[in-house]
Amino acid sequence: MATSGTVIKDMHDVGLKPRMIRTLLKEDVPDDKIPFDSPSKLSRIISCIQSHKLLSEPSITDNNKQIERWKSSVDDWITRLLSLISNTASTPDKCWAGVCLLGVTCQECNADRFLRSYAAWFDKMLTHIQARGDSQFVKVAACASISDLITRLAGFPNVKKEGISLAGKVIQPVLKLLNEDSSEAVLEGAIHLLCSIIASFPNTLQRHHESVEAAITSRIFSGKFSVNLMKKLAHCLALLPKSKGDEDSWISAMRKVLLLVNGYLTEIFTSLEEETKWDEAVRLLVPPGEVPPPSLWGQKLLEDTSDKERKRSKLCSISMFMLSCCEMLTNSYPVQVSVPVRSLLALIERVLMVDGSLPPTTSSLVILAEQEFICSELPVLHSYALELLTSVIKGIRSQLLPHAAYIVRLVKEYFKRCELPELRIKVYSITKLLLMSMGIGIAIYLAQEVVNSSIHDLNPILDGASLHANAKSEILVQPFHRKRKHGVAGSLEQLHERIGLEVETSKNCPTAISVKIAALGALETLLTVGGGLRSESWRSKADNLLITIATESCKEGWVSDERKTFLPNESTQACSDLQLAALRALLASLLSPSRVRPPHLAPALELFREGRQEIGTKVSEFCAYALLALDVLIHPRALPLADFPSASSFNEVNHRFPENNIYSVAQKHSNPFSSGMQDTGRGLSDSDDDLYKSWLDSSKETEAPAGKNMTERPSETLRVQQKENIPLVGSSGARSPWRNEHEPAAASADIEIRSGDEIMVDSRQLQESMEQHQESSKGATIPTVTGDPNVTYVDLTSFASKDSRDTEMASVQAVVAGESDRLATKDGNTATSSAQKDATFDIEDDNQSTDSLPDIVDVDPDSD
């Protein structure tokens, strides 16, 4: 080999790549002589090429030998593949390998090479789609490879024309594949190819629009394929209007689909609904003065069959056409279109309102059999109708507003009757969508319904036993235990669910969990969106429910993600998902605005803290996030714009407590704990500054503030304070020029009393952290004190041993003094603290002049 002489540096060496290609060619890629014995070889080749980027030779044209070598080896590689594909003598498996590898090459090779040779590759592969006798495997692979080629080609804007002509060549053979009696795999490949042509070069299909539509719909009508393929057909049908790209073709496609679905439903729902539904649908869909076509795509809209098979296939078509509607509503479209919202909603309502019950007048044996058939198929229909509703909400966004009330009524009505878990999950997700899209306005309407249903679904009495019974080993005793428990709360459950629970105890649980997850999700969204407005009636119920669920679900330990790998059991997965959903909803309930402190804050914090320790799980990630989010609840802050006060003429910044209560309303007010260390600290420091000032000024000013303090505190403490504080103030005062001599002392006295109250209230909570602060304050204080550091130290320790309250008071003073001083000396904090003081004693300038204006009216919002 050419490169055999050189040394490979490491796995990233460029010289390695051509060598690897040649080795692959020599050993693995089949040719006339090398047999293709195992298909797994192919996957090894592909993974080797993809992981080492073997085909992406750089396009620089300098005389780098290694790159030349690389290029030539890629040349060899492609020659080999083309010979594999076109050699008639090669076996189909080798040919298949060649087509597959060429498809991968289309993705992997560099742009220059691709643009140089895509046409040749395309022709080679096209022959395999056209050829009659070729193996299906080869055809499928050729479809996939061509679709990749076209997709890549669409990425180059300068070869658009060539792309269109290439895509044009494919359409006829693909249509042939669609119309022939091909196997499912080939059909799937052809559909996929068609979809990528529509996505890449939509105009190519313009002329073939009708024939493609006919081919696809006939396949849907036949209804004999797997669900997966049917969905792909529906998807392709939804993409088709894009080939024309104008408003009319979208609307007419939508109209046709809706007419057909309505027509088919009329037949299937005979005697289960009112006769007028078809006329109503026609009235909404067909412009006045026109008549609906009797048939579409060769299928009669209204016909009477009693053949069960025919009906089944019709039901299948209905589902697929509804799916197609969904796709049309959510896929992008080049121009704006007018969506027939009303007829879509009418269709949804029509399906959802049929529950299989007969009108009381009709009852015969034939109808009974009919009814049984319908009932067995209804869940699927309902599911697709809900899917359609989801797409309508997603698709028309804010323009849903005029119809929102109608939808809300529909959802509410359906919520009451819907019992199957799968459908309930969908209804919950629709509720979530509605809440997210319309915000608070719709929350007012839906709140009660969501809360009632989730209470129904999340009933904790039922779960206590059942939840983990399934996650763990299935002990025989558990079902009995649960059944007994169930009996207690049975009145709450629907008959249907009870039967389900008793018949298949083990299987019912995971589905029930998924409903619970959906319910928790809906509740979470409700709290996120509409926790504040008109929530009094349900809020406490929801909060209680959520804390119960969260504790219940986490009671038996955390389901770690690792266990999933050993136990690929659905229930384990579901359990950890449930924990996550419960915690998410719990966080929402804590953060959602309320008048008082969330009642379950403490246990919830405990849960989050525990959860965070399960490192490496989603639960732990979420718990860490939750703790961060709750930090704002516990330490509320209204942050100023970066350096707001410093350069401003703001008049006074002081006296934080009464103000903040208004905006971070209840938490702070009712809860000294959550009013936060930093706030308290700052408040104290402010008042202390006043205190120091009054001491400093005591020579000129009245002794009133000091006297007041005297009465409150033992003189010994005060002395200690003074002793310690005066030098401190002196040192900080030198730095911060805020001494404003005509500051009225009465004001500071006022504040003093207030902060004294605060201290009393907060003392219990503060105590612990004060001790920490004290530690740090010692360190901070000593170096800055201008007097003898030892004296201060001794003082601090000496009053720390006084009786409890005094100690606290004193230590608070000491701490704050130390802290404020530290703040002032630290560079980063100088601005904020000194600015605060600065602003505090700046005198009101402009507003003083207008004394004649009306009196200040201060309404205390918290007085109610």
Add this chain to the structure above:
Amino acid sequence: MEEEIVIASSSIDGGIGCWDLQTGTENLRYKSCASPPHGLTSVGRRFLASSQLQDAKAASGAILYWSWSRVEVKCFPEEPIKPLVANSEGTYLVGGGLSGNIYFWECGFQVATGRLLKKWRAHYRAVTCLVFTDDDSLLVSGSEDGSVRVWPLLMIFDDQQMEQASQLYEHSFQEHTLRVTDIVTGYGGGNAIIISASEDRTCKVWSLSKGILLRNIVFPSIIDSITLDPGEHVFYAGGRDGKIHIGALGADSSSIKSHWLHIIGSLSSHSKTVTCLAYSTNGNVLLSGSEDGMIRVWDPKTHNMVRVFRHAKGPVSNILVLKRPAYLNPRMLSNVQVSSRRHGLSLPPPLSKYINTMDEKVVGAVVNLQATCNNPLDASCTSSQVISCQIKELQQQGSAAAAEMEVEKLKLDSTQAMQMLQRWKKMYDNLHEFCVDELLEGDHVKSAN
């Protein structure tokens, strides 16, 4: 960061001016517009809509539309409209009439009808300002009679509820004694605050969730416009005394030294009344329009003026700060017309005057089904995926197609084997013949010998 443009209109005919906020260059100017305060709005960044001041005699009002290419459409609603607002997506346009009615139009796209969807009696006297809340689900209106009302739009469109309910509004705040001049809503959906300014020289802060008055702030002069700091730390109130007062919300304020409770400062250099305010979140600057026709840009941190735009001789009545539409590029200005056509934007049809119940049945919502992300190809490369499926199939050897390929292979093998067989046979025959010949010849020779 997207560039932002400033759009301003005047209450006397000064047209609409449009500047680049960063560079200060003037972009476009739309002619002939005299809009009252709150009478200018951007409809989903596709159009500008403005209500027009008319003579007192005129019985019907006028609303003007402009596309970015300066094409103008004029509509004539039932009565003069003063405040005008569009929701954030630009699908609805709401106007408040002199009679106290609120008009709700569907609006916006080229095939839309401009239908009047709803009209309802909101206030006893003229509506002065309208705003949507954060999530576009509530509408807040202020009126000359001093009331501020919150309308849940869902309720407005729910005919059944409308019949049952005694009143349509969610809250009705009556505490203002005089005309309401401006309203802003804060962050946070249902938990938001509403601040209203009135000619009674107060600004009042309301809680949307509780429906109560949170704070009343008395100002030294009448406040005509207010805007919120994005962090809701403070709010700015433009007064008739030419000052922009800073009102405390989350900020510290004290009653001790200030005579004016909750007013913590002011920005001033306006000699005349501040008529409108806007806040640019992007550049973090405050914009104020004044009666002298100037627009001043302030740095709220330093309280310095950083830029001045001259708009008109008359008072500035509205300022909007918008993100620059992609196709409104200074370099492309000459071919705005072309580009706007390419973007499929033509002007909406004029707004209809009355509710038409007939077409409601047939016409659906006009929706822009644009891809949310800009990925043109939703089909990803699949061949390797298909291959791995096929390999699996082959390895299991269960499927018909796999079997078929196997059969093909075997067939080919068998033909090859047949050929080989033929060749061997032939060889054998040859050999045989040769041997026989040899033998015979040998015999021959022997016998000849």
